[in-house]
Amino acid sequence: MNVFFLNIQKxxxxxxxxxxxxxxxxxxxxxxxxxxxxxxxxxxxxxxxxTLGILAIPVFLPVMMVMCASIKSGNELTTLLAPVVNSGAGxxxxxxxxxxxxxxxxxxLLFYTPEFFTVFWxxxxxxxxxxxxxxxxxxxxxxxxxxxxxxxxxILFLLYLCLMLLPFQVTMLPSYVMLNSIHLMNxxxxxxxxxxxxxxxxxxxxxxxxxxxxxxxxxxRMDGAGEGSIFLALxxxxxxxxxxxxxVLGFLDYWNMMEQPLAFLQDxxxxxxxxxxxxxxxxxxxxxLAASVITLIPATFVFALGQDYLEQGIAASGIKE
Amino acid sequence: MxxxxxxxxxxxxxxxxxxxxxxxxSKIYNGRLSQSRALFLLPxxxxxxxxxxxxxxxxxxRSFQTAMTKxxxxxxxxxxxxxxxxxxxxxxxxARFVVVGIPLLxxxxxxxxxxxxxxxxxxxxxxxxxxxxxxxTATMVLIWKLLFSGNGLLNGLLRKRGVPPTDWLGSDxxxxxxxxxxxxxxxxxxxxxxxxxxxxVSVERKEAAKVDGASRLQCFLYVVLPELTPMVFTITVLxxxxxxxxxxxxxxxxxxxxxxxxYLLQHLFNNWFTNLEMDKIAAAGVCIAAVFLIGVFAxxxxxxxxx
Numbered sequence: 001m002n003v004f005f006l007n008i009q010k011x012x013x014x015x016x017x018x019x020x021x022x023x024x025x026x027x028x029x030x031x032x033x034x035x036x037x038x039x040x041x042x043x044x045x046x047x048x049x050x051t052l053g054i055l056a057i058p059v060f061l062p063v064m065m066v067m068c069a070s071i072k073s074g075n076e077l078t079t080l081l082a083p084v085v086n087s088g089a090g091x092x093x094x095x096x097x098x099x100x101x102x103x104x105x106x107x108x109l110l111f112y113t114p115e116f117f118t119v120f121w122x123x124x125x126x127x128x129x130x131x132x133x134x135x136x137x138x139x140x141x142x143x144x145x146x147x148x149x150x151x152x153x154x155i156l157f158l159l160y161l162c163l164m165l166l167p168f169q170v171t172m173l174p175s176y177v178m179l180n181s182i183h184l185m186n187x188x189x190x191x192x193x194x195x196x197x198x199x200x201x202x203x204x205x206x207x208x209x210x211x212x213x214x215x216x217x218x219x220x221r222m223d224g225a226g227e228g229s230i231f232l233a234l235x236x237x238x239x240x241x242x243x244x245x246x247x248v249l250g251f252l253d254y255w256n257m258m259e260q261p262l263a264f265l266q267d268x269x270x271x272x273x274x275x276x277x278x279x280x281x282x283x284x285x286x287x288x289l290a291a292s293v294i295t296l297i298p299a300t301f302v303f304a305l306g307q308d309y310l311e312q313g314i315a316a317s318g319i320k321e
Numbered sequence: 322m323x324x325x326x327x328x329x330x331x332x333x334x335x336x337x338x339x340x341x342x343x344x345x346x347s348k349i350y351n352g353r354l355s356q357s358r359a360l361f362l363l364p365x366x367x368x369x370x371x372x373x374x375x376x377x378x379x380x381x382x383r384s385f386q387t388a389m390t391k392x393x394x395x396x397x398x399x400x401x402x403x404x405x406x407x408x409x410x411x412x413x414x415x416a417r418f419v420v421v422g423i424p425l426l427x428x429x430x431x432x433x434x435x436x437x438x439x440x441x442x443x444x445x446x447x448x449x450x451x452x453x454x455x456x457x458t459a460t461m462v463l464i465w466k467l468l469f470s471g472n473g474l475l476n477g478l479l480r481k482r483g484v485p486p487t488d489w490l491g492s493d494x495x496x497x498x499x500x501x502x503x504x505x506x507x508x509x510x511x512x513x514x515x516x517x518x519x520x521x522v523s524v525e526r527k528e529a530a531k532v533d534g535a536s537r538l539q540c541f542l543y544v545v546l547p548e549l550t551p552m553v554f555t556i557t558v559l560x561x562x563x564x565x566x567x568x569x570x571x572x573x574x575x576x577x578x579x580x581x582x583x584y585l586l587q588h589l590f591n592n593w594f595t596n597l598e599m600d601k602i603a604a605a606g607v608c609i610a611a612v613f614l615i616g617v618f619a620x621x622x623x624x625x626x627x628x
Contacts, residue, residue, distance in 0.1 A: 044439070045440060056449045059449060059453055084472060143361055156362075159374075163369065165558070166613060170609050172606075173380050173603060174372070174377040177376045178371060178375075193372065194372045197365065199369065258458065258573075259591075274459040277460065289463065292461075303452065303454070314514060318559065
């Protein structure tokens, strides 16, 4: 025990020695020695962080408000929202703390509101089928663009890029024409199919596939690997970062999808959450708030798990082609 | 500019041997897609052509036909939409939104990115500002209504300060709501984009400038900013694309027929679609696609020449 202790002391000393040596090696310009420079840097950083903190308030405040309001009791919500609902006299009095906190809204929403379940699973189904479709269709296409050379590749890729740039409002009518002619209007396939063939994930995964050295693929081909096995054994694992970032970005976008279902789905039982939520009357504010919180949960979950990939994806989308 | 050249080269040659080597044609590369390789691209290409390309051609054809009888009518549809009050209003509003919103977003997020870059909690701040991206628009509707309605929280706050309250959703101030929600949603995305740009600025050049006695502002203006210019193009294009999604907030908060200043092209398309005015959508869609693509390529050309 004693020996161990001594060793630690020695270890500490060597660390200290090394630290001092290192500090000597780092070239420090003359300004750095002055005390006021350090103080100034400290205050500059402090003020930066304080500004960032103040600006972060509007980011989180709305979420906090939803959370806090969702556990307020029905009566409290009614009195709280009265000025907004009646658009008459009185001023809104916000209180973060609820007088009678209750989980009743969640209970009622989850156990006595069957349509919420339908809509929730609609959303889940739409998002997962879209992402699955993109995995099976978009990613091989990205691989083809990244790994093969063929005639007309540049033109095709430019075409994909252009399609990526067009907003939904422009492709709405073309999609409608097609969906109508194959009688898919007012089915969930009308929302899913056009999104599956979106070219954005192709572009994102293409970027990560491009980073795989071509020599590796050539070597695999020389060794007699088929194109399919090269894709599965080399492409997928090496490009997994790009694939995951496309999935995370896709999930956040499609979970929030509004324009497509609004245009292509008339039947309200087919709607996703993002359209159902605003439909809830403000008189049932408790239910709307509880549903809001539940809608937020999967998105936050994916955000928390996939934040690195999300950032990678954003950065990759910013790289100029 | 260095980075730009590199990527451009990547795109053209894609990591393959340089052009001079391409004359060598082995079994591996014969210029055409072999069957097994074509299978990778085929499903996607088929889907894209079936759902977008061919129908888009059809729509382009329709834009020269009457809606009901499908007779050729020349550019009648185009003249109709350019004399349509609603279309002109929507175009002006969208243009105003883009002209005000995007520069504001770019400048604000650059400032924030610089601040975050200098702080010790880079990752934490990034996640904080990215979080609104994850929040579904629908969850926020009720809160936006609470904040911005006539007797809402924002007006209550203003009244306490002695500022006369405004009708945020019913007057011209609705434009402010629109821009605010756009900034709220897209700030994080743009900050991350700027951060990647800031990280690629060489540390040596910054240090050299500092040693030569440049102030922080000079260092930023003459060293960092020139290296960021290639990013401006992509960030502008991406912000422009995302600006079309502001419709979600606008539609949910204010409905299909909002206050005049808030009436965007997206509202118009949606309303035309529900009224089945296909000839107008076709003509307007073709116009917007043209403006979009020409705009992007013109910007790119402009940028190419600058370098």
